[in-house]
Amino acid sequence: xxxxxxxxxxxxxxxxxxxxxxxxxxxxxxxxxxxxxxxxxxxxxxxxxxxxxxxxxxxxxxxxxxxxxxxxxxxxxxxxxxxxxxxxxxxxxxxxxxxxxxxxxxxxxxxxxxxxxxxxxxxxxxxxxxxxxxxxxxxxxxxxxxxxxxxxxxxxxxxxxxxxxxx
Numbered sequence: 001x002x003x004x005x006x007x008x009x010x011x012x013x014x015x016x017x018x019x020x021x022x023x024x025x026x027x028x029x030x031x032x033x034x035x036x037x038x039x040x041x042x043x044x045x046x047x048x049x050x051x052x053x054x055x056x057x058x059x060x061x062x063x064x065x066x067x068x069x070x071x072x073x074x075x076x077x078x079x080x081x082x083x084x085x086x087x088x089x090x091x092x093x094x095x096x097x098x099x100x101x102x103x104x105x106x107x108x109x110x111x112x113x114x115x116x117x118x119x120x121x122x123x124x125x126x127x128x129x130x131x132x133x134x135x136x137x138x139x140x141x142x143x144x145x146x147x148x149x150x151x152x153x154x155x156x157x158x159x160x161x162x163x164x165x166x167x
Contacts, residue, residue: 010099011035011160018162025162029053032094032163041087046080048087051120055167056128058091060084061120064113076113085121085137085150092123092135093154097163100133100154107150117142121150128165131156 014034017026025031032053042048042060052059062084064076071077085107093100113119120140127134137150 010158012038014162022164023162024164024167028055028095028163028167032091035094035160036091041083046083046087048084050091053091053095055095056092056125057123058088058095059120059122060088060091061118063118064115066115070115076115078107078109081109081113081119081139081148082107084119085139085148086152088121088123088137089135089152089154092125093133093156094160094163096125096128096133096165097160098128098133098154098156099158099160101157102152103132103155104153105150106152107148109148111141111145111147113141113147119147121148123150129156 014031016031018024019026033050036042036050046062048060048062051061069076069080086102089102090100121137123135123137125133126136133154133156135152135154138146139148141147
């Protein structure tokens with residue numbers, strides 16, 4: 001560089017290999033997992049796992065524990081499920097090289113959730129514009145019962161270096 005300080009990206013440095021011609025990471029899902037590995041909200045507080053990452057879609061999951069996720073009525077708290085749904089959004093944005101923040105979020109709860117099961121949400125980008133992104137998601141239990149749907153509008157706040165829009 002020409003002596004100017006480089007703006008930090010806010011993402012951890014990576015040792016993953018890159019394509020020498022394009023500079024893109026060869027293992028894009030691995031790079032996204034690397035970015036989120038120290039996200040204490042996902043890893044420490046809710047123990048949310050990134051299961052799958054594809055270009056424009058992702059799946060994250062969480063094991064539902066009674067002592068951690070129940071409310072005063074002894075059912076799974078909707079906020080825990082909403083946190084799971086919100087967590088998939090950043091991963092989905094990253095899958096197309098965008099750092100995103102949530103500006104609008106709605107969730108429809110369809111079915112009750114049982115304790116001691118794993119719940120997953122699968123997301124897909126419905127719109128990817130220059131400044132915004134719309135992501136749709138569906139939440140399922142271990143028996144593939146639809147539990148909830150989610151729709152969110154995101155603002156694209158930065159590019160994630162080394163991850164292309166399409167791969």
